[in-house]
Amino acid sequence: MSQEPAATIEPTPQDLSLVNADGPQEGDVIVTSNLWKTYEMGDQQVHALRGVNLRIRHNEYVAIMGPSGSGKSTLMNLLGCLDSPTVGKYWLNGHNVSELNDDQLARIRNKEIGFVFQTFNLLARATSLHNVELPLIYNGTPAAERTIRAKEVLQSVNLGTRMMHKPNELSGGQRQRVAIARALVNRPSIILADEPTGNLDSRTGDEIMGLFDDLHAQGNTIILVTHEPDIAEYAHRVVTIRDGVVASDRLSTRDRSAIEARLANAPPLTNY
Numbered sequence: 001m002s003q004e005p006a007a008t009i010e011p012t013p014q015d016l017s018l019v020n021a022d023g024p025q026e027g028d029v030i031v032t033s034n035l036w037k038t039y040e041m042g043d044q045q046v047h048a049l050r051g052v053n054l055r056i057r058h059n060e061y062v063a064i065m066g067p068s069g070s071g072k073s074t075l076m077n078l079l080g081c082l083d084s085p086t087v088g089k090y091w092l093n094g095h096n097v098s099e100l101n102d103d104q105l106a107r108i109r110n111k112e113i114g115f116v117f118q119t120f121n122l123l124a125r126a127t128s129l130h131n132v133e134l135p136l137i138y139n140g141t142p143a144a145e146r147t148i149r150a151k152e153v154l155q156s157v158n159l160g161t162r163m164m165h166k167p168n169e170l171s172g173g174q175r176q177r178v179a180i181a182r183a184l185v186n187r188p189s190i191i192l193a194d195e196p197t198g199n200l201d202s203r204t205g206d207e208i209m210g211l212f213d214d215l216h217a218q219g220n221t222i223i224l225v226t227h228e229p230d231i232a233e234y235a236h237r238v239v240t241i242r243d244g245v246v247a248s249d250r251l252s253t254r255d256r257s258a259i260e261a262r263l264a265n266a267p268p269l270t271n272y
C-alpha cells in the first residue's frame with residue numbers, strides 16, 4: 001500500500017519531543033535524555049530537574065516557560081554548559097557534553113552558545129565595539145579580523161553609529177542589541193536568551209523580539225526563557241516545564257499578523 005511521503009506530514013508536538021535513545025540525528029542541535037539535576041542542601045536533596053527529554057533541531061525557535069521554581073534556570077544552565085547534569089545525557093551540536101569537565105565545558109560554551117541576559121551583562125567601561133569583540137579575544141581571533149567581524153555584526157543589529165559608545169551612553173534597547181551582537185559574533189549554533197525583554201518597556205521589548213525574528217529568519221536557532229506568555233508566543237514552539245519535567249511541548253499559536261501589526265505601529269529602531 002502506498003503511503004504519503006513523510007515530508008508532507010506536519011510534525012505533531014509529540015514528534016517534536018521524541019528522543020532517540022541513540023542520541024542526536026542529523027539536524028539536531030540539542031538532544032537531552034533523562035536529564036536530572038539534584039542540588040544537595042545539607043541533608044536534603046532538591047530535584048530541580050527530574051528527567052527532561054528534549055530535542056531541538058537546527059533553526060527552531062523555542063520558548064521555555066514555567067512557573068517560578070519549575071526548573072527553567074536550572075535547565076538553561078545545563079543547556080548553556082554552565083553546569084553539568086547529575087544524571088542523564090546532553091548532546092550539543094553532536095558533542096556529548098554531559099561528561100565534560102569545567103575547562104572542556106567552557107571551550108564548548110564559547111564556541112557553540114551565544115548568551116543574551118535580562119540585565120545585558122555588558123562591560124560598563126568598554127565601548128560597544130569592545131564589548132562585541134570580547135568573545136573573539138577569548139578565542140584568540142586576530143585583532144584585525146576581530147574588529148571587522150564586530151563592526152559587521154553591530155551594523156547588522158542597526159548600531160553602526162553607536163560603536164564607540166559605552167553602555168551608559170545607550171538606551172536599554174540599544175544595550176540589549178549590543179548584547180545580541182556579542183552573542184552572535186562567534187556564529188554560535190544556538191542563541192540562549194534568558195528573559196531578554198525583562199528590563200525593557202513593552203515597545204522596546206517588541207523591537208528586540210522583532211530582531212530575534214530576523215535572526216531566526218537568517219537561520220539561527222533560538223531558545224528563549226520567559227515567564228511572559230506574550231513573549232513566548234513570538235517563538236514557534238513552546239515547551240512548558242513544571243516540577244522539573246516537560247509538562248507540555250506544543251507549536252505556538254503565534255499570530256504573525258498581530259505581531260507584525262504591533263511592530264509596524266512601533267517607531268523605527270533608533271540609530272542615532
Ligand SMILES: Nc1ncnc2c1ncn2[C@@H]1O[C@H](COP(=O)(O)OP(=O)(O)OP(=O)(O)O)[C@@H](O)[C@H]1O
Binds near residue numbers: 047048072
Ligand atoms: N543552587 C541551588 N541549590 C539548591 N537548590 C536550588 C539551587 N538552584 C535552584 N534550586 C532549586 O531548584 C528548583 C528549581 O529552581 P530554578 O531556579 O531552576 O527555577 P526557575 O523555574 O528558574 O524559577 P524562577 O522563574 O523563579 O527563576 C527550586 O526549587 C529551587 O529552589
